[in-house]
Amino acid sequence: MAGEETVVPQAAQHLAERGASAAAVAVVLNEAHKNAIEQKLVECANMAREKVLREQMGGRSPTPEECREKKEFGGRIRTRAMFLGEEMHRVALECAELELGALRPGGFSREPRYRYNKQTRQRELISPEKEAALQEEGCYSELRGTIKPDIVIHSGDPLMPLAAYDYKFPCVGSDSADWCRYTQGPHAGRWQNDVYQEVLGVRPLKIRPWLGVTP
Template sequence: MTSTDIPIRENILPVHITRSSMKFQRLGRLVLLGPLLGFGSTGYSADSVTSACGQNAAYCALLTGKEAAVPATKGAAEIASIAATLRLLPVDMKTRVERELVECAEQAEFQVNLRRFGGDKPSREQCQEELPGWDPCGKKVTRAMQLGSEKHQLALQCVQERFNRLFPGRFSLEQRYRYDKQTGSTKLVSREEARALRKQDCGEALKGTLVPDVVIHSGNPLEALAVYDFKFPCPSTNRPSWTKYPEGHPHYPENQGDMYQQALGATAFRVAPIWGVP
């Protein structure tokens, strides 16, 4: 369903009589986004999309403030259609989301640096240091990898607390997706399934799945509005960048950001201390 299919109040005449398509679409988008983003009033009641709820589960989620029963798989065309209506966040919403994310990143950076280095920032040499031992899959771990993991954990805890209060039911943290380039379909991978697969050959079956840190969505994680990934460069003077997939990887030669956008149909952003959202 497009915004022009949404029933409107009697005091607003049909688009083909008194409104241009462009203006009507803007009004429709406001009607849809108002309940989703938790803002007060856009000048139109949620009643104007009540009957649309029966046509699309995403609209039900917008109306009720709850997640609707939705399938765990969507094709790229369907995701793109929904995204065309919903994915553009209002400027004030985007500003609020990103301010909170940057604050969480900077807080995590400070806390880990305080614990590990007495508040100093690690040097380039410290970042490149290899730690004793191996990870569970037999790979070496650098200090930068250890610090990044600790900072990610704290940043995500911070986001969970803040977004539960600000945008309940409208975000996902570390949701795993499986994207099929050939069919253009994207589906969710549950945490239970991921845990089970991780125990088999160090998660070889999960290779190629996508795990963005934060997804802002309609109430269904497959209907993304924006995607964010925390980056903690080590040293912090390094510019935050998307991880590039190596040769032999299912997504080579793309990078993380490219794949998030292909799979979810929403713009992907990096979030980093000092750098903000570059």
């Protein structure tokens, strides 16, 4: 699932630091700028849900039974809920990268992957190229315990986060789409947002269509 610790082969992730030097990016995030960023992220969430439901469901929301249906979706066996969620994530992140590229060039990253050393309290950024190489070589253990938030706002250096956001797309409109709880690996039993906060040093926020930004 997007934004979680699961490690599956996928296209190399994009870091959006191009277009401006770190020195040109605000080190602090004032309230007005933060609100503008969050407005764009919410708009992208709303657009993504509408677009995917229009393409996959004729514009209507799926029923709970349809969400649970498991068969081949998008070339893989999975539930409809997983398929729709992944498609909405993809569309929303493409939108967010374009919008934030104009609003905050050089000051955000899309789906960065971090490793954290609890003893030294140091975070390390794993490049998209290194991540792709590890996955291609089958070295998934090298990525155990890492985190991959959807959007990180930073000072121009991804290792200096200022804010973090994860898209959550409920299959049924009334679903809460809350933070996930890890069931295995180094973070087993812990909530996703607590792990994100420990690693990034900032409290992550959820972006949900129509509901906006929530803790």
